[in-house]
Amino acid sequence: MNIKQIAVFLENKKGRLAEVTRSLASAGVNVRALSLAETTDFGILRLIVNDPDQALDCLKKSGFVAQVTEVIAIEVEDKPGGLARILEVCNTNDINIEYMYAFVEKRVSNAVVIFKIDDHEKAHRVLKENGISVVTSDVLKNM
Amino acid sequence: MWNKSSEAMGRKELAALQGERLARLVETLYRKVPFYKKKMDSAGVGPRDITKIEDIAKLPFTTKDEMREVYPYGLLAVDRKEIVEIHTSTGTTGKPVVDAYTRADVDLWGEVMARTLGMGDTTRDDTVHNAYGYGLFTGGLGVHYGAHKIGAIVLPISGGNTKRQLMMLKDFGGTVLTCTPSYSLLLAEIGREEKFDFSQLKLRVGLFGAEFWSEAMRKEIEEKLRLKALDIYGLTEIIGPGVASECLAQNGLHVFEDVFYPEIVDPETGKPLPAGEKGELVVTTLTKEGTPVLRYRTRDITHFLTGECACGRTHVRMHRLLGRTDDMLIIRGVNVFPSQIEEVLMKIEGVEPQYQILVDRKGALDSVEVQVEMNETIFSDEMKSLAKMEKDIESALYSTLNIHTVVKLVEPKSIPRSEGKAKRVVDKRSL
Numbered sequence: 001m002n003i004k005q006i007a008v009f010l011e012n013k014k015g016r017l018a019e020v021t022r023s024l025a026s027a028g029v030n031v032r033a034l035s036l037a038e039t040t041d042f043g044i045l046r047l048i049v050n051d052p053d054q055a056l057d058c059l060k061k062s063g064f065v066a067q068v069t070e071v072i073a074i075e076v077e078d079k080p081g082g083l084a085r086i087l088e089v090c091n092t093n094d095i096n097i098e099y100m101y102a103f104v105e106k107r108v109s110n111a112v113v114i115f116k117i118d119d120h121e122k123a124h125r126v127l128k129e130n131g132i133s134v135v136t137s138d139v140l141k142n143m
Numbered sequence: 144m145w146n147k148s149s150e151a152m153g154r155k156e157l158a159a160l161q162g163e164r165l166a167r168l169v170e171t172l173y174r175k176v177p178f179y180k181k182k183m184d185s186a187g188v189g190p191r192d193i194t195k196i197e198d199i200a201k202l203p204f205t206t207k208d209e210m211r212e213v214y215p216y217g218l219l220a221v222d223r224k225e226i227v228e229i230h231t232s233t234g235t236t237g238k239p240v241v242d243a244y245t246r247a248d249v250d251l252w253g254e255v256m257a258r259t260l261g262m263g264d265t266t267r268d269d270t271v272h273n274a275y276g277y278g279l280f281t282g283g284l285g286v287h288y289g290a291h292k293i294g295a296i297v298l299p300i301s302g303g304n305t306k307r308q309l310m311m312l313k314d315f316g317g318t319v320l321t322c323t324p325s326y327s328l329l330l331a332e333i334g335r336e337e338k339f340d341f342s343q344l345k346l347r348v349g350l351f352g353a354e355f356w357s358e359a360m361r362k363e364i365e366e367k368l369r370l371k372a373l374d375i376y377g378l379t380e381i382i383g384p385g386v387a388s389e390c391l392a393q394n395g396l397h398v399f400e401d402v403f404y405p406e407i408v409d410p411e412t413g414k415p416l417p418a419g420e421k422g423e424l425v426v427t428t429l430t431k432e433g434t435p436v437l438r439y440r441t442r443d444i445t446h447f448l449t450g451e452c453a454c455g456r457t458h459v460r461m462h463r464l465l466g467r468t469d470d471m472l473i474i475r476g477v478n479v480f481p482s483q484i485e486e487v488l489m490k491i492e493g494v495e496p497q498y499q500i501l502v503d504r505k506g507a508l509d510s511v512e513v514q515v516e517m518n519e520t521i522f523s524d525e526m527k528s529l530a531k532m533e534k535d536i537e538s539a540l541y542s543t544l545n546i547h548t549v550v551k552l553v554e555p556k557s558i559p560r561s562e563g564k565a566k567r568v569v570d571k572r573s574l
Contacts, residue, residue, distance in 0.1 A: 007524030009517045011554045037526045041551050042517075046524055065517045065555055069524045098525050116524065 001124055002070035003137045004052035005114065008045040009065040012038065020045060020064065027058035032140065033114060035101035046101070048073075048114060050141055072123060073103070073135040075110040083113065086132060093126045095119065107135060145261030145293070146254070149401050150456045157457065161404055162195040164429035169193045169202065172437060175220045178213050179437060199404065199427065200415055204438045207240060210380065214238040218434040221245055226433055230281050232379040233477075240380050242281070243433040248382070249288060251430060255385035255399050256289025259375055262388045262397075263348030265319050267294035272317030272346075274308060274326060275353070277301045281383025282353055286321045289385070295319070302326065305333040313343050320349040323476045324356040324364060324372070328507030331367035346370040348391075352377065352384055354476045355464055355572070361393075374463050380439055381426050387461060395448040395460030402430050405459065406438070407446060410468045421446040423468050424461065442468040472502060472568065474509045477546050481567045484513060487539050493520035494536065499558045503571040511548040513540065516555050 010016045017036070024031060024047075033048040049055045052068055059066040076082045090097060096118045103112035112135055117123040127134060144150050152160070170190040172179035183189055186203040193201070210218060218241065219226070227246050231239035244252065260271065271290040275282030283301055290297035298315055300308060302322070308330060311317070320327060327349055334341060346368055352375035364372045376396050377384035386403050387396040398405045403426050407416045410423040424441045444467065448460040472479045481500055488494045497516035502509060513536070521532055529552060536550040 005524065007522070009522050009552075009554060011552075011557060016554075039526070039530065042529070042553070044524055044526060044529065063554075063556060065519055065522045067519060067522055067524070098527075 001072070001134060001136065002120055003048065003073050003114075003135070003140055004068050005071045005116075006047045006049060006052055006055050006059070007067055007069055008047070008059060010036075010043045010045050012041055012043060017045065019062065020059065023058050023062040023064075024049065024055055027054055029055045029058065032105070033101065033103045033112075035099070035114075037099065046071075046099075046114075048103070048140070069116070070120065072115045072117060072120060072127075073112050073140060074115055074127065075107060075133045075135060076113050078106060078109055078111045082111070086113075089126060089130045089132065090117075090123075093122075095123050095126060107139070112140075144454070144456065145258045150258060150397070150399075150458060152401065152457055154457055157401060158196050160401055161429060162198075164401075165196055165199055165404065165427070166190070166193045168427070168429055168435055168437070171220055172435060176218065176435075178209075178217050182437075196404065199406065199438065202438055204413060204425065204440050205436055206440050207380065207442075210240045210436075211238040215241050216243075218436075219243060220435050221432050230284075230379055230383060231279050233280075241434065242379050242382065245432040248431055248433050251402060252285060252382050252385055253288035253292040255382065255402065256285050257292035258289075258399060259350060259385055259388040260286070260289045260293055260295070260319065262373055262375075262390045263319060263350060263371065264391070265290075265293055265295055265348070269293075269295040269318045269347075270315055271295050271297045271319045271321060272308075272312055272315070273297055273299055274302055274320070274322035274330075275384075281377070281379050282321075282323075285377065285382075285384040286350070305330060306337060309334050309337065309339050312346070316345045318345050318347045320346055320368070320370065322349075322351065323353050324351040324360055325354060325475060325507050325509065327351055327364050327368060327372070328360070331364070332507055335367075341367070341369055344369065348373065350375045350388070354473050357572075376461075376464070378426075378441060380436060380441075381428055382431065386426060389463075390452065390454040390456060392453045394452065395462055397452070397454075397456050397458040397460050398426075400458050402428070404429055405447075405461065407461075410442075410444075416446075418447045418449055421465065444468060472500070472570065474502060474511055474546055477544070479511075479544055479546065483543055484540065485567075487543050488515065488536070491536060491539060493518070497555070497558055498567070499569060500567060501569045501571065509572065511546065512551055513548050514551050514553045514558060516558060517552050518555060 030050040035046045037044045098116040100115045173190050182203045188201045225245045226243045228244045230242045273286045277283030287297050348371045350373050361372045373389040375384055375388040377386040387398040389396050406425040407422040408425050416422040424443045424445050426439050427437055428435045444465045445461045495518055499514045501512040533550045540548045
């Protein structure tokens with residue numbers, strides 16, 4: 001149910017992000033979504049890719065500190081209030097969101113948003129109860 | 144000049160006095176301090192080999208480590224009941240070094256500090272605003288005794304509470320300022336922020352020491368505080384402040400060599416170097432009673448200046464300190480060893496001892512950045528845990544070093560390594 005995300009540690013210095021994408025490109029990895037969290041000194045690059053294992057492998061070979069973490073890809077209705085409804089569900093059920101970022105591509109008519117949540121098990125249960133669908137990694141691969 | 148007969152003594156007469164005092168010192172140490180007897184015996188030298196000051200080169204050196212080993216009383220050359228005061232070094236890397244003063248030693252300390260204050264023409268008409276710390280640290284009380292000797296007013300304000308310092312400087316009309324050079328700049332900085340009118344102050348001269356500083360910093364201090372800034376030198380192992388001081392000519396520090404005999408040696412071989420050559424300063428206390436020190440290796444790098452000084456003093460001048468023989472960093476007056484930082488990092492789970500210390504001076508104060516290499520154990524996709532990691536390391540460093548550092552997480556292998564070994568310290572301060 002969860003999907004794999006690659007997180008990469010980046011120092012805030014020239015050319016590091018380019019180096020990551022170059023490395024992924026040379027391994028034939030396709031980036032589907034990304035977000036960059038940053039302080040003045042460093043950043044954490046989070047990526048959803050078509051092949052997480054391959055991506056992790058090539059980044060490590062290039063000398064980056066990278067790890068796989070699990071996140072949830074949630075389908076969000078592509079209309080006003082779509083995201084608001086999901087966040088409300090999370091809020092009412094005391095689900096704490098660490099961070100989130102959106103996919104560029106759509107799945108059918110829905111947008112896809114990546115959520116990192118403190119308790120994934122609970123999140124899945126609550127989402128299901130509220131009729132919110134999540135995207136599996138198999139589906140993502142073919143998007 | 145506080146003591147013209149000593150400070151402007153003819154060189155020949157001075158050498159004779161030094162030789163006489165050295166012979167007496169060696170005789171006393173051999174008889175009363177097993178630590179020194181053992182050292183002299185194994186060096187094959189004894190009291191009868193020492194008749195003139197040049198004989199000093201025959202004697203063994205004393206290092207800080209050796210002094211620590213005999214903590215607390217192993218260096219005592221008098222009966223314990225003769226001791227009236229004790230100071231110690233900070234002991235940040237192990238046991239502290241003990242300086243035990245007899246009544247005569249306290250008097251000597253007052254004398255050399257009166258000479259130091261006298262370098263800035265301090266008289267009983269002056270008010271000494273003493274912002275050196277009071278306590279085991281020798282700065283505060285050293286200045287205090289010197290001011291008493293002269294009969295000047297001393298305001299023992301110690302460090303901290305900068306706004307109050309400015310108020311009291313104004314209200315009591317302090318004419319002589321004593322503190323670390325960086326603190327003097329902090330005074331200036333806070334004053335400017337508070338829109339303090341420095342023209343109200345009567346400051347005439349400042350005696351600054353206990354840390355490295357530069358000519359550029361001197362200019363800045365002199366402009367901002369409107370005083371003449373003099374460099375003073377001393378160390379707990381010898382007596383505290385009062386070993387050497389600049390005069391108003393501001394061209395090197397006169398070493399009070401009738402009581403503290405200085406040598407410059409090659410730090411590698413220990414061989415005395417000809418005048419003018421850069422090396423390690425070695426100091427012998429010629430007249431101290433409580434804990435006399437024979438040929439102490441200060442690890443401070445300097446050289447002697449030749450030629451006569453305009454001030455009329457005959458005591459040899461040394462260049463302001465040029466560095467340290469070891470890797471000890473003096474940051475805001477606090478001694479910091481890279482090994483201490485390594486120790487702290489090693490204790491934090493997941494942190495590898497891949498680090499680099501960048502020391503810089505921002506404005507008046509030294510800044511320390513500790514770069515720590517990221518690795519997979521401590522990495523997280525969540526910003527808050529990385530931010531917490533930085534804060535945790537910072538507070539662990541603070542509790543050990545007592546100075547604030549900024550921890551910066553960096554990519555692996557980004558710390559430059561030479562021959563497989565990382566360069567641990569980058570000191571960007573221009574001192």
